[in-house]
């Protein structure tokens with residue numbers, strides 16, 4: 001009996017231990033920063049869509065540090081795909097564009113207080129992804145008024161704006177919808193289509209480029225390119241990037257406003273590592289030399305990526321579907337005290353990048369710091385698309401991020417459905 005009783009106690013103890021052990025494939029079991037064959041507990045899981053189900057609750061944005069301002073500060077969304085109203089079923093992606101706009105407003109105020117300029121961009125692929133898009137015949141009529149409430153400084157066109165399936169659900173080309181409903185015109189020349197033209201013409205659908213001047217005098221020349229898309233709707237033509245960068249207007253933009261701009265920003269709806277990025281960068285370098293700061297804000301792959309292109313240029317891609325709000329900042333000129341360290345190109349291009357980093361903070365490459373050529377240090381952050389992370393990026397509280405931009409929420413459109 002004694003033996004049976006001990007065995008019973010042991011069995012009960014084992015059962016209790018089993019019951020208290022965290023379930024497999026959770027961050028509670030794996031620990032933050034770790035992963036198993038099923039899911040990850042590191043912020044890169046946003047890019048790969050393989051976050052463990054308890055990631056946000058167990059690993060609460062410990063990786064996020066408050067943003068720092070430099071001379072030039074850029075916020076970017078890309079490939080939103082109509083995910084504008086948060087995700088109640090995925091708490092780690094609960095931020096809406098109302099939260100985004102609240103954050104942008106707070107950033108503008110803080111940057112202004114520091115005497116710095118901040119600019120906000122969208123990089124295209126606004127549609128296709130939720131019913132908010134699919135329930136409109138052109139996939140954009142319900143998105144447009146919502147996106148208009150974000151104080152973007154310039155916007156780009158993605159490939160999804162150029163798909164027309166004629167299947168009863170997408171009978172009009174979305175870019176036609178954006179023209180007809182006044183969205184393109186409403187941005188007053190800041191909806192950019194550097195290589196998208198009206199069919200059989202060279203007339204751009206939006207504007208080929210724009211110049212922006214911040215309240216504190218920072219000047220940017222901004223382009224908006226799409227990759228060499230071939231399966232676009234007949235409402236437009238997409239010109240080859242290689243041809244456009246040899247065109248007279250492109251060279252004139254560089255020799256004109258480009259000369260006096262503090263930096264060139266290229267909204268590029270193409271992978272951060274697309275060879276066309278290099279084509280554009282080389283064309284800019286040919287006119288403006290090796291030391292003009294150039295910031296490519298890329299997209300399309302839906303991943304978080306960063307790639308240094310040369311000493312004064314980088315390509316930064318900030319996830320997709322509001323899982324990420326991208327932020328990149330850099331000075332107008334290299335630090336004057338000493339040559340900046342060489343970029344660790346290999347580290348910068350490894351598959352799972354850190355979510356906030358100065359590429360100059362990375363381990364030095366094979367070139368000695370002492371003899372490295374001057375370069376611009378780009379500091380980038382992938383801010384997770386939830387209210388806690390957005391608030392922490394502002395060094396603020398979540399409650400202060402409560403959407404103050406009334407009228408933005410999708411629910412206000414409920415009467416349309």
Ligand SMILES: [Zn+2]
Pocket residue numbers: 079081125158160300302320
């Ligand atoms: Zn996309």
